Amino acid sequence: MISIENKAMQIDDLLDKMAEAVQLGDTRYDRMKTSYESVKDWIENDTIYFKPYNYDVYPHGSVRILTTVKPFRKDEFDLDIAIHLKSNTPHTPQRIYSELKRCMEAYAKKHGLKIEAKNRCIRLEYAGDFHMDILPGIQDSAFDQNKMKVPDRELGDWVSSNPRGYSNWFIDKANLVKESLLEKSMRAEKLPTDNFKHKKPLQRAVQLIKRYRDIYFQNDDTYKTSSIILTTIAGQYYQGEDSIFDTVNNIITTIRTHVNQPISRLKILNPVNAAEDFTDKWDDEPEYYEAFKKFASHLYNEWQKLKMQHGVLNEGVILKGLFGNDIFTKAQTSQSMLIEELRKSKSVAAARNTGIISSISSFGAAAVKSNTFFGEYEK
Amino acid sequence: MKSNFRTRDKTIAEQVSSMRCKYPHFSTDFTSQSSMKVIGVLQPTSRSGTYKFVLKYSLANRPETKIVSPVLLKNDKGEEIPHLYSNENLCLYHPLYYEFNRTYLLCDTIIPWASLWLYYYEVWHLTGSWLGGGEHP
Numbered sequence: 288m289i290s291i292e293n294k295a296m297q298i299d300d301l302l303d304k305m306a307e308a309v310q311l312g313d314t315r316y317d318r319m320k321t322s323y324e325s326v327k328d329w330i331e332n333d334t335i336y337f338k339p340y341n342y343d344v345y346p347h348g349s350v351r352i353l354t355t356v357k358p359f360r361k362d363e364f365d366l367d368i369a370i371h372l373k374s375n376t377p378h379t380p381q382r383i384y385s386e387l388k389r390c391m392e393a394y395a396k397k398h399g400l401k402i403e404a405k406n407r408c409i410r411l412e413y414a415g416d417f418h419m420d421i422l423p424g425i426q427d428s429a430f431d432q433n434k435m436k437v438p439d440r441e442l443g444d445w446v447s448s449n450p451r452g453y454s455n456w457f458i459d460k461a462n463l464v465k466e467s468l469l470e471k472s473m474r475a476e477k478l479p480t481d482n483f484k485h486k487k488p489l490q491r492a493v494q495l496i497k498r499y500r501d502i503y504f505q506n507d508d509t510y511k512t513s514s515i516i517l518t519t520i521a522g523q524y525y526q527g528e529d530s531i532f533d534t535v536n537n538i539i540t541t542i543r544t545h546v547n548q549p550i551s552r553l554k555i556l557n558p559v560n561a562a563e564d565f566t567d568k569w570d571d572e573p574e575y576y577e578a579f580k581k582f583a584s585h586l587y588n589e590w591q592k593l594k595m596q597h598g599v600l601n602e603g604v605i606l607k608g609l610f611g612n613d614i615f616t617k618a619q620t621s622q623s624m625l626i627e628e629l630r631k632s633k634s635v636a637a638a639r640n641t642g643i644i645s646s647i648s649s650f651g652a653a654a655v656k657s658n659t660f661f662g663e664y665e666k
Numbered sequence: 667m668k669s670n671f672r673t674r675d676k677t678i679a680e681q682v683s684s685m686r687c688k689y690p691h692f693s694t695d696f697t698s699q700s701s702m703k704v705i706g707v708l709q710p711t712s713r714s715g716t717y718k719f720v721l722k723y724s725l726a727n728r729p730e731t732k733i734v735s736p737v738l739l740k741n742d743k744g745e746e747i748p749h750l751y752s753n754e755n756l757c758l759y760h761p762l763y764y765e766f767n768r769t770y771l772l773c774d775t776i777i778p779w780a781s782l783w784l785y786y787y788e789v790w791h792l793t794g795s796w797l798g799g800g801e802h803p
Contacts, residue, residue: 291711291785298713510739598715603792616793623789623797630782630798637778642708644778644785655778656770659751659760660786660800 289629290472290622292638292645294528294596299468302531303485304618305610306494311355311364319350319366319417326411326419329394330370336386337523342372347422347450352457353486354518359501371435371448372425379436380445384409387423406440407448433559453558457518461489463527471529492534493521496586499609503582512577516565519555532593539587546580580587581650633657675768678702678725688773700725704772710785717784721776725768729776731756741791741800748796749783756783760801 290300311319327344348367349355358364361513365496370387378386388402391409401412408422409593424435425445433452436445466474486494491633496517504511521534524541528534545553553576569576589605596602607615629635629646633654636647647654676684682702685694692706701724709716715736723729732755738747749757758779759765766775786798 291713296711297711431742438716599713600715600791602713619789619792620795620797623786623793626785627797627799630785635778635782637781639688642689642710642777642781643714644710644781655782656765656775658758658765658775658779658782659763660783660796660798661757661760662749662751662800662802665776 289626289644289646290628291331292643295473295532296468296472298532298593299614299620300603301606301618302495302535303469303491304499304621305606305614306486306491306531308614308617309356309359309494309498309610311350315364315416315564316355317641318413319364319419320413322419323366323368323414325398326368326391326394326421330338330390331389335391337370337388337390340372341491344368344370344372345451347454349514349518352461352518353452353490354457354497356494356497356501359498359505363412363415365421366417367450368419368421368627369435370421370423371421371451378425378426380436381440381443383423383425384438384440385423391421404440409439422448422450447560447562448561449557453557456558457489457522460522460525461487464488464529466529467529487523488528488531488534489521489533491519492525492538495531495535495610496521496538496616498611499586502609502611503585504578510572510575512575512579512582516555516579519558519565523558524553535586536590536594538585539590542583545585546583552576630655672722673769675725676771678723681772683725684771685773685777689777697722698724708781708784710781710788714784714788719774719780721780723772723776728761729772731758731776731780737792738787740797741794743794747787748802749786749788749798749800756780757800758783 291297302612312417323346332338345351346368348365350366355364371434372383375384387409390405391411392402394400395411396465401414403410403412405420408420411419411421413419422437424437426432427434427436431452433455434447434449437448439446467485469485473485497514500512500514520542522537523533524538526537528537530626542553552569553566555565557565566576570577586609589609592605593602603615603619620639626635626644634647635655636645637643637655678696678700682694682696685692685704689706694704695702697703701722703723704721705718707716707718717733718735719731719733721729721731738750740747747793751757758776762782769785782798786796789798790796
């Protein structure tokens with residue numbers, strides 16, 4: 288079975304390749320990883336404050352849940368890190384924050400990095416590449432390994448935060464599907480699973496929706512919907528669909544049902560802390576909610592057009608509009624190169640009746656004989 | 667006998683019956699004792715458009731394949747369609763490489779090649795590049 292024989296698989300293969308093309312590249316990922324390890328070592332060797340305590344340092348956010356998207360145009364990518372102190376230290380929020388600030392200022396000086404004190408975290412700027420947001424916190428209770436109290440400078444107090452719990456929630460959702468459509472087809476082809484880099488449909492859907500958001504709001508991002516809202520909505524509405532296409536379809540159809548209810552607005556609560564409404568800003572500034580509704584409705588309408596299957600040429604126009612020309616062309620080219628390789632290795636056949644190109648393994652047909660497309664003299 | 671069938675020239679009757687057997691949806695007919703015509707619809711991928719083609723073949727000439735609907739289009743940059751003769755027949759094989767001769771069955775060569783041609787034609791529209799290889803003299 289090759290991707291273009293089956294309608295659902297053909298579009299999913301393309302969506303998968305597009306998501307792969309928007310995700311953070313391996314080289315930048317490696318640079319981030321090196322920087323992260325270096326920061327981690329630095330904190331662990333801080334004899335002034337951190338060394339005697341028992342704590343974890345871990346990434347959270349999109350890097351952890353595998354939903355990274357390359358920054359569109361010139362935005363820098365952000366890597367979120369938590370320093371999770373395990374014991375109940377007797378310190379004040381201000382103390383924890385200022386110790387981290389002191390520690391990281393020395394690090395930034397040594398490595399020639401800019402440092403910025405944000406409300407809850409310390410940001411290290413790796414100019415033009417990415418920034419690292421380091422969030423310090425103390426475990427809230429012995430019963431929940433993930434829940435932290437983090438200092439909030441504006442409030443001058445602790446606030447509750449649970450980035451690791453959120454990541455676990457999302458990954459559990461993504462794993463609702465045992466085997467995705469593409470995994471099934473790979474297994475049918477007996478491809479080795481160790482070079483299997485595919486992500487789950489939910490992760491792919493989030494990458495694509497975020498990319499679409501970046502393109503949709505490219506000219507005016509005043510009321511751009513945040514990634515945390517989009518990721519949470521996707522996770523909440525996901526029902527274990529096995530294809531990327533159906534995953535996006537279900538998410539946007541469910542959004543449509545909710546926003547069309549006239550009485551109350553859609554609320555997106557933090558799945559690991561119901562007291563936190565990610566969309567509380569939508570009350571004070573309804574423009575955000577209006578922008579979100581328009582954005583979601585546009586995606587819904589485009590997806591309905593894809594369902595009608597007016598041929599790959601029309602679908603190409605829709606997908607380029609949603610996710611960008613470059614990404615689409617890259618994915619389509621990569622799909623075609625695979626077909627071309629199969630053709631060269633004489634593994635391509637044409638199906639009876641329709642002529643649909645397939646692999647010889649699909650129905651035991653004879654391989655298509657080699658041919659060289661020719662032509663007349665160039666005009 | 668079998669190897670003999672494989673290497674000898676095929677008669678028009680053999681071409682017609684093999685085409686009818688493998689592609690029963692096509693309309694395949696004799697146009698004379700030594701020539702034939704196939705009209706059918708091809709779809710290169712499961713999400714592709716469908717293309718109506720006419721294939722004419724006589725023992726005296728090379729097979730000629732033409733897409734009759736929808737009309738094949740230049741791409742949005744206005745570039746000429748690659749691998750197309752000026753009479754709009756598809757250039758499916760290199761005449762000097764013996765990729766097709768009278769010993770071959772049309773249903774095993776020209777038809778799948780036309781489907782592949784359509785696939786690369788669509789991809790050419792989508793990406794701006796002809797990714798199916800080939801030669802332009």
